[in-house]
Amino acid sequence: MTFNHKTIDDLHDLLVKKEISALELTQATFEDIKSREEATGAFLSLNEEEALAAARRLDEQGIDATNVMAAIPVAVKDNISTKGILTTAASKMLENYEPIFDATAVENLYAKDMIVIGKTNMDEFAMGGSNENSAFKPAKNAWDQTKVAGGSSGGSATAVASGQVRLSLGSDTGGSIRQPAAFNGVVGMKPSYGRVSRYGLIAFGSSLDQIGPFAPTVKENAQLLNVIASHDKRDATSTAKGLSDFTAIIGRDIKGMKIALPKEYLGEGISPAIKENILTAAKHFESLGAIVEEVSLPHSKYGVAVYYIIASSEASSNLQRFDGIRYGYRTPEVTNLEELYVKSRSEGFGEEVKRRIMLGTFSLSAGYYDAYFKKAGQVRTLIIRDFEQVFADYDLILGPTAPDLAYGLGTQNHDPVAMYLADLLTIPVNLAGLPAISIPSGFVDGLPVGLQLIGPKYSEALIYQAAAAFEATTDHHTKQPVIFGGDA
Known part of the structure; x- marks a missing residue:
């Protein structure tokens, strides 16, 4: 029996009424995982x-009727620390690492009596957009197992889309929640920077990770954010600002809401089919009473270049600790200390991780710091100001999540620039620290398309309101892949 087609509210009612037990729900979840894992590679x-x-x-003590998340299974991305559970960041470097502490987000799950059922696949150290950089196996798209799941949180996305588990956690440094959510036709939220504590998240780009x-x-996405969002004194960037019930205004209409549609988000590099889908979605928002107008984010075209300097620079610093002595894989045969460092890091890290470490080290090096890292920081400020100017007049920004559909496994991972x-x-x-969500907005050639809604800092509740209004008046989210009993 499977329960993963039921919402969290439905499952909670069944648990409180004792029509199912927490044990039955958990056992059924593991059966769903095991029956589909060979196809998805999600865990x-x-x-x-x-x-x-x-x-x-939980069955012995009874389900708390006031706690909707009690006994609900949840999967956790493998770069989020879980006490006594392997946390590898999908890297050979950490293939045997069992943390002695839980990340704050995981502590928050346990505080609400949620059940952590396993760790999901990802690109190594969250560096990648297809989940093909995992040191162990690629995760595959729930809708078509010849396609990528997206990355870096591909395992978390495809696990939900394929019905292996109802809820999961990911991390997002440059799109690593939203892009796989789009590719797999599920809802993925990248919260405001500081909304969820990064304590216990294996660091990639510390000014970007969330x-x-x-x-x-x-x-259900908002319900899970309610659990994990908190102020944490162990994370100096965490904040209590704007903490609230993120489901509070779901269901309210969006008449009069002003939504910006940046012309840059529908320009060069965007698939014509994706563009058409998003323009149709914009018209749907207008039919719901929203005002949608074209705007410009002129510095967004520099985002990729800025990001790969800043993120790689932060990564090169964060990954210094994995040297075969303090942390991580140690090469078995060496004759001196220098050889130990070089061989351990060369053998322990994958190609993409090494590429970004080298890029970041170069950007931070004497003679190049001003030309690259400092300049990237200055352009980052211009990107932030673009958003601030738009949000002075508009409530939200609308656009595609990804420029194209999920692509074939092995077709792009040989070309880092394309990735x-x-x-x-x-x-x-991420550069601006804003919240953004990806929600299903239809299908092209049988594959899901994701619509992205971006809001000002700490506006998650407003984003959920608009996203839920779109969802309630469309049926895209009701479609399921064949692996989950659908006919698509």
């Missing part, structure tokens, strides 16, 4: 023994 490890024990404890939720529907350019629509949001 790197399972937490079966501990999860089943937790479910039994943990966020995946779910099949907008409301980097695929993030041109998501990267500016």
